[in-house]
Amino acid sequence: MEEGPIIQTQEFACTICKTSMDIEDLYCSECGYPEKGTEREIALYHARRAMQKNQNMDADKKIRLARNILYVMAGIVLIFGFFSFFEDEDLGVLITNAILGIIYLLLGAWTSKKPLAALLLGLFLFLTTIIISGIFDPSTILRGIIFKIIIIVYLGVGVYSASSIKK
Amino acid sequence: MSIVCSSCNVELYREVKFCTRCGKQLLKNNVDKRTSSLNLIIVFYATFLLFAVVSYLLYNEYPLNLYVEIGIESVFALMVVAFSLFDYKQIVKLYKIPKLNRKVLAFSIVFPLFSAIVVSLSIGYLNESLFGVSENYYSEYLYLEYPLLWAILFTAILPPIFEELGFRGFLFNSLQKVVSERITIIATAFIFALIHFSFISFIWIFPFGLILGYMRSKYNTLWYSIIIHFIHNFVVLMIDYYNFNYSLF
Numbered sequence: 001m002e003e004g005p006i007i008q009t010q011e012f013a014c015t016i017c018k019t020s021m022d023i024e025d026l027y028c029s030e031c032g033y034p035e036k037g038t039e040r041e042i043a044l045y046h047a048r049r050a051m052q053k054n055q056n057m058d059a060d061k062k063i064r065l066a067r068n069i070l071y072v073m074a075g076i077v078l079i080f081g082f083f084s085f086f087e088d089e090d091l092g093v094l095i096t097n098a099i100l101g102i103i104y105l106l107l108g109a110w111t112s113k114k115p116l117a118a119l120l121l122g123l124f125l126f127l128t129t130i131i132i133s134g135i136f137d138p139s140t141i142l143r144g145i146i147f148k149i150i151i152i153v154y155l156g157v158g159v160y161s162a163s164s165i166k167k
Numbered sequence: 168m169s170i171v172c173s174s175c176n177v178e179l180y181r182e183v184k185f186c187t188r189c190g191k192q193l194l195k196n197n198v199d200k201r202t203s204s205l206n207l208i209i210v211f212y213a214t215f216l217l218f219a220v221v222s223y224l225l226y227n228e229y230p231l232n233l234y235v236e237i238g239i240e241s242v243f244a245l246m247v248v249a250f251s252l253f254d255y256k257q258i259v260k261l262y263k264i265p266k267l268n269r270k271v272l273a274f275s276i277v278f279p280l281f282s283a284i285v286v287s288l289s290i291g292y293l294n295e296s297l298f299g300v301s302e303n304y305y306s307e308y309l310y311l312e313y314p315l316l317w318a319i320l321f322t323a324i325l326p327p328i329f330e331e332l333g334f335r336g337f338l339f340n341s342l343q344k345v346v347s348e349r350i351t352i353i354a355t356a357f358i359f360a361l362i363h364f365s366f367i368s369f370i371w372i373f374p375f376g377l378i379l380g381y382m383r384s385k386y387n388t389l390w391y392s393i394i395i396h397f398i399h400n401f402v403v404l405m406i407d408y409y410n411f412n413y414s415l416f
Contacts, residue, residue, distance in 0.1 A: 027188070028187075029181075029184060032192060096367060103369070114350055117353070128361045128362075160205070163198065163201045163205055164198050
């Protein structure tokens with residue numbers, strides 16, 4: 001059996017991400033860096049990277065803001081629980097609010113390690129609380145509606161920001 | 168596997184993020200994929216919240232009505248199946264009968280017996296003492312001719328089938344695309360607990376959901392979680408039945 005010709009391909013690494021590249025490749029297959037591009041193409045590539053980095057810094061700020069909202073929610077819920085208890089001696093509301101407040105606190109703390117999961121669950125918890133309150137007393141749905149919308153928007157932005165910077 | 172660049176038509180012999188000839192971004196990047204999955208998860212949850220509100224209003228408007236009960240259960244089942252169609256290839260695999268593992272099967276039978284008894288005693292007591300509410304799943308169907316049979320159907324049979332498909336099937340698979348396996352188990356348990364609309368019950372539904380999610384994750388099947396969920400609900404219902412007729416507790 002005759003052996004076929006041995007094809008040798010020279011390899012080198014991408015200047016930016018060090019992914020190995022074939023000698024014939026014009027662009028890096030991993031990060032898109034124009035290894036043999038013009039100055040303008042290289043400048044465009046770096047501009048895109050800088051914008052991406054900027055977006056990531058912006059995302060961090062949005063995540064921190066969303067985390068603070070979870071802490072504020074925890075505070076409001078706990079204070080309301082205690083207030084109800086001292087006002088009406090309603091142990092049921094106190095325990096329910098204590099559970100809710102602790103969940104918000106835990107989610108807020110978890111945001112520093114797992115921001116995407118923590119903020120997504122925080123958003124769902126907030127939405128569920130609105131619905132449960134609305135079922136018991138429909139008038140609560142419209143009460144503070146602007147604040148509710150702002151909280152939902154900030155938590156939602158936090159979720160998508162966390163998703164955008166997740167490795 | 169080779170792919171062809173949609174911009175310069177050059178053939179590439181492996182999956183790459185960027186075309187090595189013209190630099191066009193080819194693979195949908197991870198952020199886009201995560202965003203699609205996140206959108207679907209949020210729509211899934213929002214749909215269930217809306218469904219819960221409509222169900223509540225219907226139950227209030229037409230209490231003790233079998234047609235309303237069947238209608239609501241049917242809509243729930245259709246919703247779960249409709250969402251599952253987005254990922255039906257992966258979800259069908261979860262219904263493959265697993266190899267019989269006696270230890271796992273024994274756990275799937277004994278654990279829900281234990282959880283049902285603990286929950287019936289503790290949460291029943293908590294609800295009654297804190298809120299003055301005494302829930303009895305059996306007594307809700309007394310208006311029908313065969314209350315126990317209807318109660319078994321609506322409490323023990325249908326929820327395990329469709330809740331497991333929705334939460335440990337569709338939601339679990341969607342979350343897996345967004346977060347790690349461990350976080351997926353925690354998140355599905357959390358959402359499963361939330362959807363039951365009781366923060367007191369969160370204390371037991373969350374750990375119960377963790378067990379169901381762990382079984383789904385470890386054995387890659389829905390059967391164990393369906394069995395556990397069924398036995399748990401069935402035993403709670405039987406305790407309620409016995410309680411109602413013989414005032415055991």
